[in-house]
Amino acid sequence: MQTEPLQTPLHCPGTESEQAGRDSACEGCPNQEICQSRPKGPDPDIPLITEALKDIRHKVLILSGKGGVGKSTFTSLLAALIADAEVDKQFGMIDIDFCGPSLARIAGVPNEQCFGRDAKWTPVYAESNLGVMSISHMLPTTDQPVIWRGDKKTGLIKQFLTNVDWGEEGLDMLFVDTPPGTSDEHISLAQYLKPSGGYGALIVTTPQEVALQDVRKQIDFCQKAGIPIFGIVENMAGFVCPSCGGKSDIFVAGTGGGRALAEETGVPFLGSVPLDPRVGMCADSGKDFLTDYSASPATLAIKNVAVNLLTEMGIELPEYLEEPESAIEPAQQTVAV
Ligand code: SF4
Numbered sequence: 001m002q003t004e005p006l007q008t009p010l011h012c013p014g015t016e017s018e019q020a021g022r023d024s025a026c027e028g029c030p031n032q033e034i035c036q037s038r039p040k041g042p043d044p045d046i047p048l049i050t051e052a053l054k055d056i057r058h059k060v061l062i063l064s065g066k067g068g069v070g071k072s073t074f075t076s077l078l079a080a081l082i083a084d085a086e087v088d089k090q091f092g093m094i095d096i097d098f099c100g101p102s103l104a105r106i107a108g109v110p111n112e113q114c115f116g117r118d119a120k121w122t123p124v125y126a127e128s129n130l131g132v133m134s135i136s137h138m139l140p141t142t143d144q145p146v147i148w149r150g151d152k153k154t155g156l157i158k159q160f161l162t163n164v165d166w167g168e169e170g171l172d173m174l175f176v177d178t179p180p181g182t183s184d185e186h187i188s189l190a191q192y193l194k195p196s197g198g199y200g201a202l203i204v205t206t207p208q209e210v211a212l213q214d215v216r217k218q219i220d221f222c223q224k225a226g227i228p229i230f231g232i233v234e235n236m237a238g239f240v241c242p243s244c245g246g247k248s249d250i251f252v253a254g255t256g257g258g259r260a261l262a263e264e265t266g267v268p269f270l271g272s273v274p275l276d277p278r279v280g281m282c283a284d285s286g287k288d289f290l291t292d293y294s295a296s297p298a299t300l301a302i303k304n305v306a307v308n309l310l311t312e313m314g315i316e317l318p319e320y321l322e323e324p325e326s327a328i329e330p331a332q333q334t335v336a337v
Contacts (some may be wrong), residue, residue, distance in 0.1 A: 055170025065214025
């Protein structure tokens, strides 16, 4: 199937400029409406944010074109796997999907409340070296809805970037779980992270064309907003039966899936991760999927993504991620459904 070519990211006037959303280069940009309505001029808090981020060496924005692609689950597993592999380093995750926060529950810390120290918030630790900061740690109950817009969301993003006590040594890597699509939050993040450097996006999709269409918009957004893209991950690429280990394709990659999209757009393809129902079962029962099912196709696929991501970021691989191929479970037979 022929796919639409990406729009060329020419001459974005800058999301904070007076011309944002109104320039001829903005015609057809997925952010046009948002950029038109945002306040103009550089955010006066950017120097403060840049100063606060100087102790966070790498920032990975996790994006998805649409909801329901398993972005938060994937974020949690990827961060936990890298944190396990680098026990001497510190890692963090923040959830800026304020209206649908799920990262804390998936990371196994749904009910804990964060507390303050020296006027800063202390994150909740899912692992000894992996802190989590989510609005769900501030709500009286996990069922409480959050209905926020504009300035209030932007204010909390700033707080999450400046007001969390990650410890004396800061963080080696911060994973930022974002809402699906392209929104005010994404544009704000791009503005806040750019001056401190060391950041980029990892885009999560599922294999079918309807999801890939939204990813094209997301790639276009990143290019327009000047966000480097580390790569694309294809999630839910097949279903692994927990009983027999057989793999079936539930979302058919009619146009070649994430790999073909990566080739089409020139973005690195970081790997495919199959759907394994035991991931959700472990999250619900407080078990550690990566440890309990360390040789499962999903764990090995996430490990493969971690290797490719760190390589793209120019980070030396920890020993655990350099294990020989023989340690990797053979690929399961794929059957059509
Ligand atoms: S991101 Fe798009 S709409 Fe916003 S200023 Fe740049 S080109 Fe214009």
